Amino acid sequence: MIIATINGIPVHVAEGTTILEAARQVQVKIPTLCHHPDLPPTAACGICIVKVQGSNKMLRACCTPIEEGMNILTHDPEIVEVRRTVLELILSNHPNDCLKCGRNQSCELQNLAAAFGIREELFPKFISGIPKDDSTNAFVIDPDKCIHCGRCIEICQELQQVWALSFLGRGFSSRFAPAAGMRLVESPCVECGQCSSHCPTGAIFELDETVKVWQKLQDPDNYCVVQIAPSVRVAIGEAFGMPPGTNMTGKLYTVLRRLGFKAVFDTSFAADVTVME
Amino acid sequence: MITKTVLIKDTTPGSTSGTKEFFDVFTAALRESKLADEIRLVRAADIGVYNHGIVLKILPDNITYANVQHHDIKRIIGVTLKHGNPIKDLLYQPRAYQLRLVLKNCGRIDPESIDDYIAHDGYRALSAALQAGPDTVIREITASGLRGRGGGGFPTGLKWSMTRSTPGNEKYMICNADEGDPGAYMDRSVLEGDPHAVIEGMLIAGFAIGASQGYFYIRAEYPLAIERVQKAIDQAHAYGLVGERIFGSDFSMDLEIRLGAGAFVCGEETALIASIEGKRGTPSPRPPYPSVKGLWGKPTCINNVETLANVPSIIRNGSAWFSRIGTENSKGTKVFAVTGKVRNSGLIEVPMGTTLRDIVFEIGGGTASGKRFKAVQTGGPSGGVIPEHLLDTPVDYDNLQKLGSIMGSGGMIVMDEDDCMVDIAKFYLKFCVDESCGKCAPCRIGGYQMLNLLENISRGNATLEDLERLRLIAKAMQKASLCGLGQTAANPVLSTLRYFEDEYREHILNRRCPSKKCTALLQFIIDRSRCKKCGLCARSCPEKAITGDKEHGYTIDTARCINCGMCFETCKFGAVERN
Amino acid sequence: MDQAALETARTIIEKWRPKKGNLIMILHDVQDAFGYIPPDIARYLARTLHIPLARIYEVLTFYHYFKLQPPGKYKISVCMGTACYLKGSPSLLQELKNILNVEEGQTTKDGMFYLESVRCLGCCGLSPALAVNETVHGTLTKSDVIDIVSQYAKEA
Numbered sequence A: 001m002i003i004a005t006i007n008g009i010p011v012h013v014a015e016g017t018t019i020l021e022a023a024r025q026v027q028v029k030i031p032t033l034c035h036h037p038d039l040p041p042t043a044a045c046g047i048c049i050v051k052v053q054g055s056n057k058m059l060r061a062c063c064t065p066i067e068e069g070m071n072i073l074t075h076d077p078e079i080v081e082v083r084r085t086v087l088e089l090i091l092s093n094h095p096n097d098c099l100k101c102g103r104n105q106s107c108e109l110q111n112l113a114a115a116f117g118i119r120e121e122l123f124p125k126f127i128s129g130i131p132k133d134d135s136t137n138a139f140v141i142d143p144d145k146c147i148h149c150g151r152c153i154e155i156c157q158e159l160q161q162v163w164a165l166s167f168l169g170r171g172f173s174s175r176f177a178p179a180a181g182m183r184l185v186e187s188p189c190v191e192c193g194q195c196s197s198h199c200p201t202g203a204i205f206e207l208d209e210t211v212k213v214w215q216k217l218q219d220p221d222n223y224c225v226v227q228i229a230p231s232v233r234v235a236i237g238e239a240f241g242m243p244p245g246t247n248m249t250g251k252l253y254t255v256l257r258r259l260g261f262k263a264v265f266d267t268s269f270a271a272d273v274t275v276m277e
Numbered sequence B: 001m002i003t004k005t006v007l008i009k010d011t012t013p014g015s016t017s018g019t020k021e022f023f024d025v026f027t028a029a030l031r032e033s034k035l036a037d038e039i040r041l042v043r044a045a046d047i048g049v050y051n052h053g054i055v056l057k058i059l060p061d062n063i064t065y066a067n068v069q070h071h072d073i074k075r076i077i078g079v080t081l082k083h084g085n086p087i088k089d090l091l092y093q094p095r096a097y098q099l100r101l102v103l104k105n106c107g108r109i110d111p112e113s114i115d116d117y118i119a120h121d122g123y124r125a126l127s128a129a130l131q132a133g134p135d136t137v138i139r140e141i142t143a144s145g146l147r148g149r150g151g152g153g154f155p156t157g158l159k160w161s162m163t164r165s166t167p168g169n170e171k172y173m174i175c176n177a178d179e180g181d182p183g184a185y186m187d188r189s190v191l192e193g194d195p196h197a198v199i200e201g202m203l204i205a206g207f208a209i210g211a212s213q214g215y216f217y218i219r220a221e222y223p224l225a226i227e228r229v230q231k232a233i234d235q236a237h238a239y240g241l242v243g244e245r246i247f248g249s250d251f252s253m254d255l256e257i258r259l260g261a262g263a264f265v266c267g268e269e270t271a272l273i274a275s276i277e278g279k280r281g282t283p284s285p286r287p288p289y290p291s292v293k294g295l296w297g298k299p300t301c302i303n304n305v306e307t308l309a310n311v312p313s314i315i316r317n318g319s320a321w322f323s324r325i326g327t328e329n330s331k332g333t334k335v336f337a338v339t340g341k342v343r344n345s346g347l348i349e350v351p352m353g354t355t356l357r358d359i360v361f362e363i364g365g366g367t368a369s370g371k372r373f374k375a376v377q378t379g380g381p382s383g384g385v386i387p388e389h390l391l392d393t394p395v396d397y398d399n400l401q402k403l404g405s406i407m408g409s410g411g412m413i414v415m416d417e418d419d420c421m422v423d424i425a426k427f428y429l430k431f432c433v434d435e436s437c438g439k440c441a442p443c444r445i446g447g448y449q450m451l452n453l454l455e456n457i458s459r460g461n462a463t464l465e466d467l468e469r470l471r472l473i474a475k476a477m478q479k480a481s482l483c484g485l486g487q488t489a490a491n492p493v494l495s496t497l498r499y500f501e502d503e504y505r506e507h508i509l510n511r512r513c514p515s516k517k518c519t520a521l522l523q524f525i526i527d528r529s530r531c532k533k534c535g536l537c538a539r540s541c542p543e544k545a546i547t548g549d550k551e552h553g554y555t556i557d558t559a560r561c562i563n564c565g566m567c568f569e570t571c572k573f574g575a576v577e578r579n
Numbered sequence C: 001m002d003q004a005a006l007e008t009a010r011t012i013i014e015k016w017r018p019k020k021g022n023l024i025m026i027l028h029d030v031q032d033a034f035g036y037i038p039p040d041i042a043r044y045l046a047r048t049l050h051i052p053l054a055r056i057y058e059v060l061t062f063y064h065y066f067k068l069q070p071p072g073k074y075k076i077s078v079c080m081g082t083a084c085y086l087k088g089s090p091s092l093l094q095e096l097k098n099i100l101n102v103e104e105g106q107t108t109k110d111g112m113f114y115l116e117s118v119r120c121l122g123c124c125g126l127s128p129a130l131a132v133n134e135t136v137h138g139t140l141t142k143s144d145v146i147d148i149v150s151q152y153a154k155e156a
């Protein structure tokens, strides 16, 4: 057990607990950006910095284990100023594309900018202008929106062991890209979707074909059918504010019908057949 | 017949013509003493003594007099020139500024011969260490006060004992020979000149921490150093000094070389480890420190070349001997590569606590051009500039840090009045931007934005608010960057701002570069009175901005001029002026 | 990939296979043998060493020492170390760019010259300096540059 304080509040935590986790336990919120609870910290963004009283160095809360007797300070004018500058720097390297971005309103960078009340740009924009990669039918990669948090690469290389994604180059011109700079479709990518579901911004996003579907549905010459994957019935509820895991099979069928699909198929039917055989 | 020659040189900084009058007085005095036919006076270009007023060197007696005044001439003629006797109070007495401990063998022994090294006390320290045991070795190194020479100045003994005390039967020792500071070559010289000393230091360190494997991480750009170290390892292996059961003891340790590949950040410990592991050299957060979780997750100790080269002599001569040299908190000597606008550029080794003035003016001989000294830069891209009025500072880790610079690995660059501080800041920052690994946002983007601001300043496109922006980014980089590169990258900017803010303001407010370095702010015009109407400049101008003919002379159309400076360099008559 | 190249690569791999942390050393040896890292060889390394291609390329593009393009016959390395910078090496570089009509990191069309800037050749006493392959030319002025280039062009 380690005893320390955070903003004067005593905390008792197990050895190895990070400052960030310890702060959460006593309801102190330290802003973060690159950190993701499922993944080991990459320590890339520098937003989560805090001070230890008696030292003027700043530590990264997301990856620094709290030590016995530490008195952590999470907010003071200097810390907030540094955090804000870092955020402004990140924004200066990110396009103002929110209106057209798939991650609009679910973007962690956007949320952070809102939380800091960013209204103006302090620094000129430098965007590399690397073209998008939509070579697969699964994702669109937009390197300009990447904030180099490293989550997708950690997942793709270490957790999934697929090694489709990597960082190439270094410094300001470093970029995340499929292996050896090829297009995603030529890379070992298996389209597992883990990268896109962990990307904090719109840099990796599922290919969105909603508009195409609407067009087909409205075209009288088309006979539109739909098939849903087994997981969708229990996953979709969350998007409508239901408790996770709510079974929505019936509602889902109805909705798809109302949208205009002439027939609704369910993958679980085929699964059942397979099981019966 | 000529019997003696007297070389004369005025070595007062900045003076160029001082000897004329002295020369005339001397000539007259010689004539008076009827020696004019026997003694030849020569106004020398360089005598090898600097900043000591008028200096005379009398040949063939080889007597050198310093700070000679007009009224000394009579004595010199009477005592020395007539009778060949020296005059004590005039004799130039070079002070022993340098103390060569690390460089002791460099140039004195054959670096490719282990026998030569052994004949110079080599490997005696290793043998003594093996007998004394690891704890005694660590105690000695701790007591000596040796601090890391790689830049950080971390106490070496403490580092060793931390690595030793981490449990584990597999540990690694690494010698950091990545020497990334551009314009510095201390470590290279030691590796090339005395490789066995570093190997001996490695083995002692490995023994102390309990390592069985050691790596030299050497820049690939140093082929000779790599070759010499490999040869030295092979020789030591053949003698049973590297490998199994060294000196017949229980201690076994192998040494291998791993090469860098052109990435400055790999000098940082965690990045270096990643690089040896065959990954991108990006730093990782510390803790865990390498002493706990280093190479392949095992406890690892990393020391700089020069640090390790100090170890054998400390073990041989004892910690008390070593700790007598230097200052309170910085013991021993430091090797510097003194370069730039200095007269004697080269490697020097001085006791800690030597003043910058002694280094620059006594050892370095002041500026090569005789122009006014402006600043000296230490610590390379992580360091800062130190202006004239602080030159009496004794060099040690803490003093340099207080001045906004750092000791660094030992680069020392002398700058004169032709060097623009905005340009210098830009140079170092550009280096860090090129070398940033790109992992963390403050360094990756902050450096780039700062460089852009500096570029605007040097082009006269900036406002005073931009200075505030520079400071803001600098602060964010220092506090929120992950590794030492980003945390210190702003130092050259901050220190030039601290001591030379006027120069920045001059660029911003008056769009003028006082050192005439920032070409975008210069204006080129042709001085009609000096122009010989040859037309060379007009032909050299890539923009055809110079018009005129051989009859009427030439003029520069400032609207078309792109400030490339071609005409300025081409004109043989100095008729093109830069303002 | 021709047989000889494959054989060279195989020898390099076998030399390093038993060692830990060998990737960068292997890449060094490959570059020494071929002058750069040919893409075929990179793929061959990935297959034989069971290292993901993504790892090999993330490493290759991180370290500036490794070249992905074949170098020219003569590699001109202009020193941009501090001492050389102060004494005017940027103008040498600019002059070379003008003469050779290439940018840094590029090879001339005829494959003759490759131009790069490097940090400190370790002969700051001769600043400003540049090296052509391994030969150092020191204490240069802008006007020396054309002579050096034409000297090598003639030799070729």
Ligand SMILES: Cc1cc2nc3c(=O)[nH]c(=O)nc-3n(C[C@H](O)[C@H](O)[C@H](O)COP(=O)(O)O)c2cc1C
Residues within 6 Å of the ligand: B147, B148, B149, B150, B151, B152, B153, B154, B156, B176, B177, B178, B179, B180, B181, B264, B265, B266, B267, B268, B269, B302, B303, B304, B305, B307, B308, B409, B483, B484, B485
């Ligand atoms: C960006 C960066 C570059 C560094 N480069 C070097 C280097 O080239 N050589 C070196 O010995 N130490 C370098 N260091 C310092 C090392 O990380 C490390 O502190 C040192 O090698 C430890 O050895 P010492 O305690 O003997 O000094 C560098 C540090 C940073 C942050």
Ligand code: SF4
Residues within 6 Å of the ligand: A145, A146, A147, A148, A149, A150, A151, A152, A153, A176, A195, A198, A199, A200, A201, A203, A204
């Ligand atoms: S693509 Fe997304 S997840 Fe991957 S590094 Fe960039 S911001 Fe992070």
Ligand code: SF4
Residues within 6 Å of the ligand: B265, B282, B283, B435, B436, B437, B438, B439, B440, B441, B443, B444, B481, B482, B483, B484, B485, B486, B487
């Ligand atoms: S400070 Fe710079 S070099 Fe260090 S980790 Fe961050 S980006 Fe990389």
Ligand code: FES
Residues within 6 Å of the ligand: A031, A032, A033, A034, A035, A042, A043, A044, A045, A046, A047, A048, A049, A060, A061, A062, A063
């Ligand atoms: S959240 Fe800690 S560094 Fe990004």
Ligand code: FES
Residues within 6 Å of the ligand: B182, B183, B184, C079, C080, C081, C082, C083, C084, C085, C119, C120, C121, C122, C123, C124, C125, C127, C128, C129
């Ligand atoms: S700076 Fe050019 S050789 Fe050192």
